[in-house]
Amino acid sequence: MKSLYSVAEIRSIEHALAATLPAGTLMRRAGEAATSAARDMLAGHKVLVLAGPGNNGSDALEVAANLAGPDTDAQADVTVLYFPGAAAPSVETAQALARARASKAHFAGTLPLGRDWSLIVDGLFGIGLERPLAGAMRALVDSINELGRPVLALDVPSGLDADTGAVIGPDGVAIRATRTITFIGDKPGLHTFEGRDYAGQVQLAPLGIDPGQRPPAGACLNEPALFSLHLAPRRQNSHKGSFGDVAVIGGAKGMAGAPLLAARGALFCGAGRVFVAAIDPLTAVDFAQPEIMMRDAQEFDSGDGTLVIGPGMGDSVIAMRVLFKALEGTAPLVIDADALNLIAASPDLQGRLAQRAAPAILTPHPLEAARLLGVTSSVVQGDRLAAARELASRLNAVVVLKGSGSVIANASGAVVINPTGNAGLATAGSGDVLAGICGSLLAQGWEAWEAALGAVWVHGAAADRLVAHGSGPIGLTAGELPLAARAVLNALAR
Numbered sequence: 035m036k037s038l039y040s041v042a043e044i045r046s047i048e049h050a051l052a053a054t055l056p057a058g059t060l061m062r063r064a065g066e067a068a069t070s071a072a073r074d075m076l077a078g079h080k081v082l083v084l085a086g087p088g089n090n091g092s093d094a095l096e097v098a099a100n101l102a103g104p105d106t107d108a109q110a111d112v113t114v115l116y117f118p119g120a121a122a123p124s125v126e127t128a129q130a131l132a133r134a135r136a137s138k139a140h141f142a143g144t145l146p147l148g149r150d151w152s153l154i155v156d157g158l159f160g161i162g163l164e165r166p167l168a169g170a171m172r173a174l175v176d177s178i179n180e181l182g183r184p185v186l187a188l189d190v191p192s193g194l195d196a197d198t199g200a201v202i203g204p205d206g207v208a209i210r211a212t213r214t215i216t217f218i219g220d221k222p223g224l225h226t227f228e229g230r231d232y233a234g235q236v237q238l239a240p241l242g243i244d245p246g247q248r249p250p251a252g253a254c255l256n257e258p259a260l261f262s263l264h265l266a267p268r269r270q271n272s273h274k275g276s277f278g279d280v281a282v283i284g285g286a287k288g289m290a291g292a293p294l295l296a297a298r299g300a301l302f303c304g305a306g307r308v309f310v311a312a313i314d315p316l317t318a319v320d321f322a323q324p325e326i327m328m329r330d331a332q333e334f335d336s337g338d339g340t341l342v343i344g345p346g347m348g349d350s351v352i353a354m355r356v357l358f359k360a361l362e363g364t365a366p367l368v369i370d371a372d373a374l375n376l377i378a379a380s381p382d383l384q385g386r387l388a389q390r391a392a393p394a395i396l397t398p399h400p401l402e403a404a405r406l407l408g409v410t411s412s413v414v415q416g417d418r419l420a421a422a423r424e425l426a427s428r429l430n431a432v433v434v435l436k437g438s439g440s441v442i443a444n445a446s447g448a449v450v451i452n453p454t455g456n457a458g459l460a461t462a463g464s465g466d467v468l469a470g471i472c473g474s475l476l477a478q479g480w481e482a483w484e485a486a487l488g489a490v491w492v493h494g495a496a497a498d499r500l501v502a503h504g505s506g507p508i509g510l511t512a513g514e515l516p517l518a519a520r521a522v523l524n525a526l527a528r
């Protein structure tokens with residue numbers, strides 16, 4: 035399992051290890067791991083090392099000493115910008131500083147201008163940053179980002195919250211890294227919200243701590259191993275009834291495309307039969323996808339099939355009535371878009387949802403999540419893991435909080451961050467396709483938790499596949515996702 039540790043969890047691991055290891059061991063190991071990552075990235079000689087006042091800075095000083103070296107054959111020409119704190123440095127920091135000063139690295143007082151850095155090592159702040167960068171530090175971070183040179187961040191890009199992936203603000207700044215080497219355990223903030231943009235490629239350096247010595251983490255990264263129990267090859271002796279029915283309810287006037295996209299997501303990911311039950315039943319057939327059966331939402335009886343409710347559904351009286359009926363019934367539900375907004379506006383519907391025994395997956399984007407929680411979307415984005423966890427527990431459902439690094443949570447408090455997908459998905463209709471894929475996996479007998487994990491992973495991987503083939507991120511369309519998702523799912527099942 036690819037565990038993700040909160041800052042509090044890392045601190046408690048550090049605390050336990052401090053009793054068993056000689057002082058400074060972990061810092062030295064962090065320095066060695068980071069030095070090897072820096073060498074790996076280095077295509078040239080000139081290295082700028084930024085070292086802050088805490089232990090993150092000490093890691094950076096170790097890197098500077100290692101890269102510059104006392105030897106004449108040292109490869110790098112290292113410049114250090116060191117920012118001592120107001121308090122006296124710790125013994126370990128003093129040792130790292132002495133090593134760096136004894137090396138061939140030169141210490142500068144301000145950012146040297148006009149140098150074409152081959153690599154910048156960011157050791158300003160790690161998990162100890164608790165307030166926004168201000169003054170000279172803020173200006174330095176802006177200047178570093180403007181240089182556009184390769185940056186290796188130590189532990190966490192300085193300015194980023196390792197728990198949430200938010201830049202510590204308001205109106206904060208953070209280093210934009212090419213790669214982040216993160217110590218002891220990987221961290222949620224490197225994989226969601228702003229984290230993916232600021233951390234770049236994430237590399238874990240466990241510092242010689244074997245996973246067995248680490249307690250279980252509060253979150254982890256999504257990967258096929260988390261849902262592979264449902265990825266069995268199909269039996270030859272199967273028929274369309276073996277793979278379940280999905281009915282997508284939605285499609286108010288002018289919004290016929292949304293349920294069709296969801297229905298295609300369901301069809302291409304293997305549901306046996308797929309219906310669209312439209313609020314405005316004008317379309318008799320989807321000529322591009324005639325396998326989809328078209329019905330009138332007001333007359334439709336889904337039996338025990340899976341319902342995906344909400345895409346393009348609107349907020350009419352009919353929509354409300356159909357949603358009420360779905361919540362009263364016992365069908366597995368995927369609740370998306372307008373259905374989420376109707377539920378957000380009605381404590382009664384929230385109560386009904388929370389009391390249901392049948393499985394439900396909710397797929398809010400941040401604004402829909404904010405409406406459900408009665409807060410603003412910036413509050414949701416400020417702590418996506420907490421928001422997803424809170425919604426799952428309040429509404430007794432599996433929740434997929436969408437966006438860069440989608441967060442999947444359940445009512446028992448489990449939290450998973452999805453690493454697949456890209457900004458090509460930032461296009462109308464891609465969420466509809468995701469809802470359809472969720473419904474498809476539910477209809478094929480997957481448990482709600484695995485269905486949500488599998489659907490989000492496959493949906494993101496489909497977008498990654500399209501980008502790898504040149505069909506994005508610019509101009510990727512939601513309509514292309516179902517076919518790509520089919521390829522991804524079949525590759526996994528093989």
Ligand SMILES: NC(=O)C1=CN([C@@H]2O[C@H](COP(=O)(O)OP(=O)(O)OC[C@H]3O[C@@H](n4cnc5c(N)ncnc54)[C@H](OP(=O)(O)O)[C@@H]3O)[C@@H](O)[C@H]2O)[C@@H](O)CC1
Binds near residue numbers: 164
């Ligand atoms: N412990 C271990 O076993 C290991 C730890 N490791 C490394 O240690 C890192 C954590 O180190 P850390 O706890 O010293 O915190 P860090 O991120 O350096 O920052 C704290 C310093 O910044 C200061 N400061 C804060 N905000 C500020 C601001 N806005 N503007 C200006 N100053 C500000 C704050 O000062 P103060 O708040 O007192 O003013 C304090 O001096 C971790 O990320 C990893 O890299 C690894 O070596 C592995 C083993």
Ligand SMILES: Nc1ncnc2c1ncn2[C@@H]1O[C@H](COP(=O)(O)OP(=O)(O)O)[C@@H](O)[C@H]1O
Binds near residue numbers: 399439454462
């Ligand atoms: N920048 C991004 N990186 C990764 N995934 C993204 C990004 N932007 C959007 N997505 C994904 O695309 C989908 C968009 O869903 P949604 O916002 O509901 O759009 P729509 O309602 O138009 O279908 C979600 O699955 C979301 O996680």
Ligand SMILES: [K+]
Binds near residue numbers: 158
């Ligand atoms: K850093």
